[in-house]
Amino acid sequence: MNKRLGKRTLQFETPPSVLSHACVVGKKEGQGPLKDTFDYIYDDNTCGEKSWEKAETRLQQDALDHALNKGGIPREQVEILLAGDLINQNIISSFGSRGMECSYLGVFGACSTMAEGLGLAATLIDGGFATTAAAVTSSHFCTAERQFRMPLEYGGQRPPSSQWTVTGSGAVILGTHDKPPYLSYFCPGIIVDAGITDANNMGAAMAPAAYDTLRTFFTDTGTTPSDFDHIFTGDLGKIGHEIVCDFFQKDGVTLGDRYEDCGMLIFGEDQDVHAGASGCGCAASVLCGHILNKLESGEYQRVLFAPTGALMNSTSVQQGESIPGICHCLVLEGAPKGQAERKA
Amino acid sequence: MNKRLGKRTLQFETPPSVLSHACVVGKKEGQGPLKDTFDYIYDDNTCGEKSWEKAETRLQQDALDHALNKGGIPREQVEILLAGDLINQNIISSFGSRGMECSYLGVFGACSTMAEGLGLAATLIDGGFATTAAAVTSSHFCTAERQFRMPLEYGGQRPPSSQWTVTGSGAVILGTHDKPPYLSYFCPGIIVDAGITDANNMGAAMAPAAYDTLRTFFTDTGTTPSDFDHIFTGDLGKIGHEIVCDFFQKDGVTLGDRYEDCGMLIFGEDQDVHAGASGCGCAASVLCGHILNKLESGEYQRVLFAPTGALMNSTSVQQGESIPGICHCLVLEGAPKGQAERKA
Numbered sequence: 001m002n003k004r005l006g007k008r009t010l011q012f013e014t015p016p017s018v019l020s021h022a023c024v025v026g027k028k029e030g031q032g033p034l035k036d037t038f039d040y041i042y043d044d045n046t047c048g049e050k051s052w053e054k055a056e057t058r059l060q061q062d063a064l065d066h067a068l069n070k071g072g073i074p075r076e077q078v079e080i081l082l083a084g085d086l087i088n089q090n091i092i093s094s095f096g097s098r099g100m101e102c103s104y105l106g107v108f109g110a111c112s113t114m115a116e117g118l119g120l121a122a123t124l125i126d127g128g129f130a131t132t133a134a135a136v137t138s139s140h141f142c143t144a145e146r147q148f149r150m151p152l153e154y155g156g157q158r159p160p161s162s163q164w165t166v167t168g169s170g171a172v173i174l175g176t177h178d179k180p181p182y183l184s185y186f187c188p189g190i191i192v193d194a195g196i197t198d199a200n201n202m203g204a205a206m207a208p209a210a211y212d213t214l215r216t217f218f219t220d221t222g223t224t225p226s227d228f229d230h231i232f233t234g235d236l237g238k239i240g241h242e243i244v245c246d247f248f249q250k251d252g253v254t255l256g257d258r259y260e261d262c263g264m265l266i267f268g269e270d271q272d273v274h275a276g277a278s279g280c281g282c283a284a285s286v287l288c289g290h291i292l293n294k295l296e297s298g299e300y301q302r303v304l305f306a307p308t309g310a311l312m313n314s315t316s317v318q319q320g321e322s323i324p325g326i327c328h329c330l331v332l333e334g335a336p337k338g339q340a341e342r343k344a
Numbered sequence: 345m346n347k348r349l350g351k352r353t354l355q356f357e358t359p360p361s362v363l364s365h366a367c368v369v370g371k372k373e374g375q376g377p378l379k380d381t382f383d384y385i386y387d388d389n390t391c392g393e394k395s396w397e398k399a400e401t402r403l404q405q406d407a408l409d410h411a412l413n414k415g416g417i418p419r420e421q422v423e424i425l426l427a428g429d430l431i432n433q434n435i436i437s438s439f440g441s442r443g444m445e446c447s448y449l450g451v452f453g454a455c456s457t458m459a460e461g462l463g464l465a466a467t468l469i470d471g472g473f474a475t476t477a478a479a480v481t482s483s484h485f486c487t488a489e490r491q492f493r494m495p496l497e498y499g500g501q502r503p504p505s506s507q508w509t510v511t512g513s514g515a516v517i518l519g520t521h522d523k524p525p526y527l528s529y530f531c532p533g534i535i536v537d538a539g540i541t542d543a544n545n546m547g548a549a550m551a552p553a554a555y556d557t558l559r560t561f562f563t564d565t566g567t568t569p570s571d572f573d574h575i576f577t578g579d580l581g582k583i584g585h586e587i588v589c590d591f592f593q594k595d596g597v598t599l600g601d602r603y604e605d606c607g608m609l610i611f612g613e614d615q616d617v618h619a620g621a622s623g624c625g626c627a628a629s630v631l632c633g634h635i636l637n638k639l640e641s642g643e644y645q646r647v648l649f650a651p652t653g654a655l656m657n658s659t660s661v662q663q664g665e666s667i668p669g670i671c672h673c674l675v676l677e678g679a680p681k682g683q684a685e686r687k688a
Contacts, residue, residue: 003472004423008447010473051663079348080532087657088432090452094535094655094668103352103532104670105460106655108434108450116449120464127471128347129354147659188424188447191438311438311450313431315491319395324438326448 003126006220008187015182015333016125018295019132019175020071023288024062025281026141026167032267037289038168039066045142045167053092056085056140059169059281060096063288064136067171073132078102078173080124080133082117085280086110086165087143088313093136110309111206111235112189113137114170114284115328119186121174122330131176138169139279148199148314161201163237164273166266170284172292181295185221185331189213191311193324199317203240203263203275206308209325210236211247214306217329225255229300232291233327234283234307235263237276262286262307283307295334305330347470350564352531359526359677360469362639363476363519364415367632368406369625370485370511376611381633382512383410389486389511397431397439400484403513403625404429404440407632408480411515417476420445422517424468424477426461428452429624430509431487432657437480454653455550455579456533457481458514458628459672463530465518466674475520482513483623492543492658505545507581508617510610514628516636525639529565529675533557535655537668543661547584547607547619550652553669554580555591558650561673569599573644576635577671578627578651579607581620606630606651627651639678647676 005011022039030041040062047055047062060083068075081100083093084107097104109116117135124130142152144165150156174183192212196205210233218224225231225248236244241261248255262283263276287305294300306329312321349355366383374385384406391399391406404427412419425444427437428451441448453460461479468474486496488509494500518527536556540549554577562568569575569592580588585605592599606627607620631649638644650673656665 004474008423013472053659053663079352084450084452086433088659089430089454089655089657091655091657091660091665094670095660095665098535098537098668101534104535105464105532106428106452108428108452110433120449123468123471123473127467127473128357129467129471130348188449190445191442191448193442311433311435313433313435315397315432316435316439319397321435321439324442326438 008216009220010123010186012122012126012184014126015184016122016174017177017179018181018292019173019177020067020073021172021288021292022063022066022070023168023170023285024059024066025285029166029168029266032271034266034290037293052140052142056092056138056143057096060092060136060138063169063171064134067173071173073173076101077132078134079130080105082107082121083136084108084113084117085138087147092138109326109328110311111278111280111283112307112309112326112328113280114287115305115307115330118172119188119328119330122183122186125174125176132173134171134173136171137280137284139165139281140167141165144279158274159200160274161239162274163202163235163263163276163278165279166277166282166285168281168285170288172288180334181292182333183330184333187213187217187329189327191324191326193322195322197320197322199312202278202310203237204243205310205323206325207236207240207243209327210244210306210308213327213329225253225258228302228304231259231304233261235278236261236308237263239275295332298334301334303332305332352560353564354467354530356466356470356528358470359528360466360518361521361523362525362636363517363521364411364417365516365632365636366407366410366414367512367514367629368403368410369629373510373512373610376615378610378634381637396484396486400436400482400487401440404436404480404482407513407515408478411517415517417517421476422446422478423474424449426451426465427480428457428461429482430454431491436482453670453672454655455622455624455627456651456653456670456672457624458631459649459651459674462516463532463672463674466527466530469518469520476517478515478517480515481624481628483509483625485509485511488623502618503544504618505583506618507546507579507607507620507622509623510621510626510629512625512629514632516632524678525636526677527674528677531557531561531673533671535668535670537666539666541664541666543656546622546654547581548587549654549667550669551580551584551587553671554588554650554652557671557673569597569602572646572648575603575648577605579622580605580652581607583619639676642678645678649674649676
């Protein structure tokens with residue numbers, strides 16, 4: 001079987017199955033509209049730790065522990081762990097994975113990391129290199145603010161286009177058992193640079209990458225947006241979401257209500273986050289609660305999950321570099337095997 | 345075929361082949377003992393660019409261009425590019441890959457990145473997800489010093505255990521044609537934390553991970569060090585190299601002269617680099633010149649390539665965290681197919 005379709009889409013011969021999934025979040029996220037979908041909500045964002053970095057590390061460890069416990073999966077069953085985060089040199093993931101006795105592969109796709117880790121985990125399983133693999137990612141408002149913008153104590157003003165980094169982590173354990181949800185396609189994106197240099201407007205910087213990957217995926221697979229119950233980008237926020245809709249509208253394609261952005265779902269209008277939510281933990285915690293729950297309950301049969309990442313750092317922004325974006329997309333199927341074939 | 349051996353080793357069913365490889369380095373590296381193995385030596389470490397970050401980006405682009413040109417491989421033949429580096433949020437790799445029209449997957453394993461990228465590229469090819477994939481990584485003395493230690497202008501003294509970050513980049517293009525060198529095994533490591541907190545003694549922090557991965561690989565495959573012409577770690581330097589030898593000696597295994605560290609090969613004794621060389625570009629430029637050249641010429645038949653990474657950042661060191669290490673190992677076979685079966 002040819003596992004490549006068109007330009008970039010990978011089709012799994014035996015779609016790996018989601019054995020278990022979990023997400024843990026901070027206090028503000030736990031007060032938002034998705035509060036009932038999280039496995040654990042911290043009422044103190046230090047998570048009882050002495051530094052923000054240790055707190056974020058705790059989030060990753062807890063998300064994975066919850067996923068293992070919910071699925072009744074012994075820790076030693078996980079053969080390969082793929083993890084990444086926003087903090088310099090991926091230390092949250094490295095520190096969070098210290099206790100694991102399995103192979104560790106660090107991945108980086110900024111806020112698209114969940115799709116990269118999950119997509120690679122699926123290729124390793126479908127390729128015969130693992131029977132159980134896990135993907136984990138996280139973000140924390142306080143580690144991200146300190147590193148990318150200002151110390152919290154500075155109290156800087158946020159422009160209307162800025163987004164609020166989610167404090168949260170999501171973990172998915174993939175395996176080979178014959179039960180939905182399945183992961184059926186992975187379309188790893190290319191780097192798209194639209195020349196945006198404003199680090200307070202990430203949605204605009206990443207939207208062209210989302211459009212490119214979704215369009216390529218539809219062409220590669222001969223599908224259209226209406227073949228999916230729902231399409232989720234990761235953390236484009238209001239501005240990026242609107243840009244993606246506009247791009248498709250110019251092609252004569254109306255995405256409509258089936259297209260939502262995780263960055264617009266996790267916080268309510270009254271929570272004062274300006275253009276929406278962001279961070280690796282945004283897409284990850286919406287996927288590992290809201291989306292996978294609905295795929296399991298049968299409310300969704302088929303979902304496109306397409307988180308985006310802004311591939312910059314604080315030095316590159318200071319040096320006036322533009323912000324390259326990337327988007328990796330995955331198809332998750334909730335229907336029983338055999339009923340989930342492509343319609344096109 | 346079962347592609348997993350023992351605890352962690354992945355065995356390729358149809359070992360992917362090295363289609364081409366290249367490395368480019370800075371001035372100091374070009375004055376060292378391996379000077380004749382590099383494809384290009386810059387006599388100015390700015391590489392004609394306006395920032396150190398742009399210079400390192402240039403190194404990655406040039407290494408890949410040299411590899412494509414040497415192999416007569418059209419750029420559009422590369423379907424997936426895996427890249428990573430030491431700079432915050434992997435920006436060198438993201439910026440360096442901006443012109444590529446292929447899928448981009450960011451990887452992070454600190455100085456073990458070349459083995460992670462190459463190993464994953466091989467799983468994607470052997471798994472049927474690509475026919476041509478590339479792995480690229482780099483480091484630059486000036487970007488690393490500024491980020492991890494002090495601005496160059498500060499002129500800080502370096503302790504005897506410190507290592508010198510290599511200015512260089514290596515690129516390997518893997519494919520499916522039936523010609524050596526082949527990549528036959530990939531053993532992705534676990535995170536090993538020996539409790540070292542001295543960021544000026546990376547060799548000691550990483551050596552336990554190298555020992556763990558090599559020992560696991562030998563057990564998984566039923567091989568011994570003498571089944572390999574040569575065993576290379578990435579950038580342990582003199583101190584880490586000695587620790588690895590000691591660990592094996594305690595098990596009754598003498599590694600002897602067949603075990604070398606890339607960090608002890610790239611600079612001469614007279615080049616005043618203290619404990620040796622380091623950086624993603626160290627293992628990558630030794631692999632893409634010295635090692636692969638000897639596998640092609642037939643001087644080496646079978647090599648273990650096992651670079652290590654120190655998974656820390658400057659914040660974690662300031663917070664007193666210990667330095668977790670990781671080591672991923674690969675087997676490269678120079679002999680014609682069929683003659684390169686495992687002896688054990």
